[in-house]
Amino acid sequence: MCQLIDLPRDTDATIREVVARSANDPIAVRLAELGFVQGEPVRVVAKGPVGGDPLLVQIGYTRFALRRAEAARVVVQAAAA
Numbered sequence: 001m002c003q004l005i006d007l008p009r010d011t012d013a014t015i016r017e018v019v020a021r022s023a024n025d026p027i028a029v030r031l032a033e034l035g036f037v038q039g040e041p042v043r044v045v046a047k048g049p050v051g052g053d054p055l056l057v058q059i060g061y062t063r064f065a066l067r068r069a070e071a072a073r074v075v076v077q078a079a080a081a
Contacts, residue, residue, distance in 0.1 A: 004057065004066075004074035007044050013076040015040045021073065028073055035059050036074055 007013055018036050020028035036042075036059065045063060046056040054065040 001075055001077050004042065004044065004071040004076050005052070005055065005068050007042075007076055007078065009044050009047065011043065012079040013042050014079070015042050016075045016077050019073050019075060025073075027070055031070065031073060034064060035062065042074075042076060 001016055004013075015036055015038055017038055018028050018031050040059050043058050044055055045058050048054050051068075053068045055068065055071050057064050057066055057071070
């Protein structure tokens with residue numbers, strides 16, 4: 001398992017959890033509302049040119065631009081090769 005920020009581009013993975021940094025963490029809550037929930041397939045499509053920020057991630061047919069601080073809250077399991 002690793003954080004979404006550490007997932008290589010174009011690697012299939014499954015979301016394991018979204019880690020809240022505090023009680024009622026607004027970023028963790030928003031990620032869950034957007035579909036970042038346990039069991040969902042996810043993939044990093046692209047990384048920004050400056051320090052890899054932001055990340056373009058895809059869940060299903062929907063793409064999201066996440067800052068590294070947001071993506072660091074998402075724990076994923078890469079698919080077996």
